[in-house]
Amino acid sequence: MGKTFKKPDVLTDAYTHYCPGCTHGVIHRLVAETIDELGIRGRTVGIAPVGCAVMAYNYFDCDFQEAAHGRAPAMATGIKRVRPDLMVFTYQGDGDLASIGMGEIIHAANRGEKFTTIFVNNAIYGMTGGQMAPTTMPDQRTTTSPLGRNVAEVGMPIKMAELLAALQTPAYITRQTVIKPKYITKAKKAIKQAFTYQMENRCFSLVEVVSTCPTNWGMTPVEAVEWTENTLLKYYQPGDYKVPA
Amino acid sequence: MAKILMKGNEAIGEAAIRAGCLNYFAYPITPQSEVAEYLVRRMPEVGGVFLQGESEVAVGYMLFGAAGAGARVFTTSSSPGISLMSEAISYIAGAQCPAVFVNIMRGGPGLGGILPSQGDYFQATKGIGHGDCRLLVMAPASVQEAVEMVMMAFPLAEKYRNPVMILGDGLIGQMMEPVEFPDHLKTEPSNKDAWASNGMDHRGSKTRNLVKSLFLDPVQLNDNNLALKAKYERMRAEDVRSAAYNIDGDYPVLLVSYGTMSRVCRTAIDMLKDEGIEVGMIRPQTLFPFPEKAVADAAAKPSCRHVLSIEMSMGQMVEDVDRCIRGRVPVEWYGKCGGDIPTPEEIISVVKARIAGKE
Numbered sequence A: 001m002g003k004t005f006k007k008p009d010v011l012t013d014a015y016t017h018y019c020p021g022c023t024h025g026v027i028h029r030l031v032a033e034t035i036d037e038l039g040i041r042g043r044t045v046g047i048a049p050v051g052c053a054v055m056a057y058n059y060f061d062c063d064f065q066e067a068a069h070g071r072a073p074a075m076a077t078g079i080k081r082v083r084p085d086l087m088v089f090t091y092q093g094d095g096d097l098a099s100i101g102m103g104e105i106i107h108a109a110n111r112g113e114k115f116t117t118i119f120v121n122n123a124i125y126g127m128t129g130g131q132m133a134p135t136t137m138p139d140q141r142t143t144t145s146p147l148g149r150n151v152a153e154v155g156m157p158i159k160m161a162e163l164l165a166a167l168q169t170p171a172y173i174t175r176q177t178v179i180k181p182k183y184i185t186k187a188k189k190a191i192k193q194a195f196t197y198q199m200e201n202r203c204f205s206l207v208e209v210v211s212t213c214p215t216n217w218g219m220t221p222v223e224a225v226e227w228t229e230n231t232l233l234k235y236y237q238p239g240d241y242k243v244p245a
Numbered sequence B: 001m002a003k004i005l006m007k008g009n010e011a012i013g014e015a016a017i018r019a020g021c022l023n024y025f026a027y028p029i030t031p032q033s034e035v036a037e038y039l040v041r042r043m044p045e046v047g048g049v050f051l052q053g054e055s056e057v058a059v060g061y062m063l064f065g066a067a068g069a070g071a072r073v074f075t076t077s078s079s080p081g082i083s084l085m086s087e088a089i090s091y092i093a094g095a096q097c098p099a100v101f102v103n104i105m106r107g108g109p110g111l112g113g114i115l116p117s118q119g120d121y122f123q124a125t126k127g128i129g130h131g132d133c134r135l136l137v138m139a140p141a142s143v144q145e146a147v148e149m150v151m152m153a154f155p156l157a158e159k160y161r162n163p164v165m166i167l168g169d170g171l172i173g174q175m176m177e178p179v180e181f182p183d184h185l186k187t188e189p190s191n192k193d194a195w196a197s198n199g200m201d202h203r204g205s206k207t208r209n210l211v212k213s214l215f216l217d218p219v220q221l222n223d224n225n226l227a228l229k230a231k232y233e234r235m236r237a238e239d240v241r242s243a244a245y246n247i248d249g250d251y252p253v254l255l256v257s258y259g260t261m262s263r264v265c266r267t268a269i270d271m272l273k274d275e276g277i278e279v280g281m282i283r284p285q286t287l288f289p290f291p292e293k294a295v296a297d298a299a300a301k302p303s304c305r306h307v308l309s310i311e312m313s314m315g316q317m318v319e320d321v322d323r324c325i326r327g328r329v330p331v332e333w334y335g336k337c338g339g340d341i342p343t344p345e346e347i348i349s350v351v352k353a354r355i356a357g358k359e
């Protein structure tokens, strides 16, 4: 009997450093499957963020560059402008993309840069140990909002998909999650669509993936899935926010 | 090729094209915005890339991405803009990618002014970004030299896989002079396939390339810094440049000066010569590596009693000059930094005061 399920070719054999119950690994797999299925590994350049996915290049066996915190969209712009034939994706966390790199992502999207961004929103800074992110929920406790996010002081969590979808330039902007199989199938379709739009040189594409951080949320993996579904997804509603004509 | 009259900033843009660099990312700032205004027209004519980024921060990373993907790339800016690019410069140096930065300096600190200055000497030569990183820094004294240095910068950046900076002052950018673009300085980009993220298919390779500056293992990070140090030592051995002026005779005073300031010093030296007073000058053309031997040798002449570092900054290069001379002769600074450039007459009076033993 042939194999019906195997590891994507572009994924290496390395064990990931992600915590149990973290969905970074699932998102990696979906991106890897997409690269395999589209047959683009030999012309793909990934850009790793600063954040928990800082060493994403250990898991993807394709060319990679490593960005400074938040600057991946500017690097991707540089690569695409000089080598439009390359397939470029950035993989960024919410602190990376919505805080320090807010300017870079908005302007790259507004210029209609033809690369793809995988935006992993876990409502917290994972790598540095659970500080407040621009995406942290109201009243959510983090190490820098120990009494809960006070929106009177720091505003409401930023909805990046909605914000970017407000730009006039054509783009594909969608929000997905991967906490359960029923969502994973949709997320996979969206990621593949995003890469396809790039392949066809049609538009900037961004897939926001609502993800878990059980470690810094102080939850078990099961509780993290429940909190994502009952709280995060109520505020960060999945769906397509912008689709090119 | 015949000489043509060009403004420094435009000549810098043209020189990059003539050198074989067709990728330019930039953000406007006085006194160098003419480079972008020139290249936005010129790049399409040669099939090149021009993009105005949203900030100098972004421009730094556009350069990093493009350089990491194996392209020849450059930008131009002025002091506050270079400060914003310094984050990217550190990453580019750490990841060992070639890129060329032109800094047409204006007065600082802070917003400072828009007139010429040499106030970024320390920033360019000592502390351009966080970590143990250095740039190869070249300082032109004329539009012609700016052209040649820009053209030399690309192969040097590729030779060392390191950022290179042309440190010019606002006058170099704004003045018009006749220039010639030397054909022999046009070079082919070196083979990037060994390290660039330019696509496995593109280089016909089964193994991927990584462009990164993260080394969590302390031994690996130390090794990366040792590799960087070895490059900087190689720059010291192979690519240090300086020009001497009037150092054949016996001079009681030696000037050390670079860029536009050195031209004023030359005029002062010629005027003093007419009065029968000999003054020598060493003009560093690379600020890092600093021409230590040239300065030390010129100051070692038995007749030499005083060394003056003449700068359009508040005494920055003087520390390097002092370091080369190691106390054998008194080293002093003279300069201004606000946009006013010391005149030949001022330099003459400073020189005469030293000879007369006055303060």
Ligand SMILES: Cc1ncc(C[n+]2csc(CCOP(=O)(O)OP(=O)(O)O)c2C)c(N)n1
Binding pocket: A050, A051, A052, A053, A069, A092, A093, A094, A095, A096, A097, A120, A122, A124, A125, A126, A127, A128, A133
């Ligand atoms: C310029 C800069 N500032 C701060 C940091 C420290 N830092 C590293 S990761 C991180 C937060 C990352 O959080 P996020 O982007 O949400 O990704 P996650 O770790 O949650 O996947 C911060 C602040 C840095 N590396 N560089």
Ligand code: SF4
Binding pocket: A017, A018, A019, A021, A022, A023, A024, A052, A122, A126, A127, A212, A213, A214, A215, A216
């Ligand atoms: S810290 Fe959070 S985001 Fe990072 S790997 Fe662990 S669970 Fe995932």
